[in-house]
Amino acid sequence: MKRYCLTLDLKDDAQLIAExxxxxxxxxxxxxxSITGAGITAMEIYRLGTRLFMIMDTTDEFSFEHKAAMDEGNAKVQEWEALMWKYQQPLKEAVAGEKWMLMDNIFTL
Incomplete structure (x- = not known):
């Protein structure tokens, strides 16, 4: 099993956040x-204000590249992503087109 943590911001608008x-x-x-088909076995998203935090547990075979290729060919995923972008905004560290950003683990107990 692999675990990934990612972050992204929402637009600072209470109505959009509620939607x-x-x-x-x-x-x-x-x-x-599409999530489970890519090898993601568990996913949780948390929010504080406009900041989102996602925890993903995956199979050992999971890769972001394979997930991206699957999503590229899935019209429903593309529709969902376009809809979600209405609410999301990139972090200042993001490059053009980058949404969810992988976080570094700096402590484990």
């Missing part, structure tokens, strides 16, 4: 299928 959370309380079945 974003509502979407995540009713994630489309096709999106759930």
């Amino acid at each position: 974003y959370e509502a979407h995540h309380h009713a994630v489309w079945p096709e999106i759930k299928e």
Whole structure:
């Protein structure tokens, strides 16, 4: 098993944040299928203000490159991502087009 932690910001707008959370309380079945089909075995997203924090547990075979290739060919995932971008904004450290950013583990107990 591998674990990844990622972060992203939401736009600072209470209505948009409420809509974003509502979407995540009713994630489309096709999106759930694309997540598990890529080898992600568990995923959680937390929010504090506009900051999002995602924890992903994956199979040992999981790769971000394979997930990206799968997503590229999935029209429903592309529709979801376009919709989510209405609510999200890149971190200042992001390069153009980068959304969720991988975080470095600096402590483990």
